[in-house]
Amino acid sequence: MKVIIVTHGPLARAFVESAKLILGDTVDSYVDIIDFYPYDSMETIKEKIRFQIELLDKRENNVIVLTDLKGGTPFNAAVSLLQDYKFYLIAGINLPMLLEILLTSSEELDSKIIQKIVEIARENITVMYLG
Template sequence: MIGLLLTGHDQFAGGLLSAINMVAGSQPRIKALSFEDHRAATYPAKLHAAIGSLRAESNGVIVLTDFMGGTPWNQAMIAAQDYSDVAVIAGANVPMLLDTLDYLESDYTLDDMVEELIAAGKDGVKYRHLPRLRAVEYEDPSEKGEGI
C-alpha cells in the first residue's frame, strides 16, 4: 500500500484532494499539505511530519507537487533524500489520481505506482475541438415594417 502526499502553492493541494474526495469518496491514503509564503519557515518540518505519518501506515510515499522547480517540489526533493521509500512527482492532476486510486491498496511497489501515476497524468491531458456554429444574425421584425 502506497500513501500519497499532495502539496503545492496556496490551496492547490487541498483543492485537489477536495475534488478527489467529491468524485471518489474519502481517501485516507491521500493527505494534503499547502505551502503558503507567510508560513515558509515551518513548511519543511510539516513536510517531514506528513511524510513520516504516511510512511508509518504504508509501504512507501509518493509526494505529488503542483510543478517542478517551486518551493513545494524543491523541499519535497530535499525531504525525499532522507528516505529510501519516498518518491516525488511534479505536475499532479485530477485524472492521475482518479485513474490510480485502486492501486493505492494493491501490492504495487513504489516504482510501479510512480509509473502508473505518470502514465495516468499524461493520458488525462486531452484536447477536443467542437466545430463552431456559424453566427446567425437576429432579424428584428419591427425594422422591416412588419409587426403587430
C-alpha cells in the same frame, strides 16, 4: 499507501475534495494535504512534509508526495527530503493522476506502477480545437 499532496495555496484541498466527489470519503484515509503560502519558508514546508512522513510506520515504503510545479517551493522542499526518506515524488499533479493512485492504493508501489500512473495523467491532457 499514503499520499501527501503539497501545493501552492489551497490547490491540494481542491484536489482532495474533487476526488471525494468521485471516490467518496475514504479518500481522507489515504491523503494528507499541505498548503504552501508566501509567508511559509522553505524550511517550514520542509518540516511539514517531514512531519507527515514521520507519522507513518518507518517500514512503510508506499509513500507518494505529489506537488503542483516541478521546481516550485513545495517540489524543492520534497526533493531535499529524498536523501533522508524513502518515497516517490511526482510533480504536476492532476485529478486523473490522483484518482489512479487512490484506485491502486492496495498495490505495493514500484517504479512500473508509478510510471503507469504518470502515463495515465499525461494521456488525460488533451487539446480540442474547433477552428
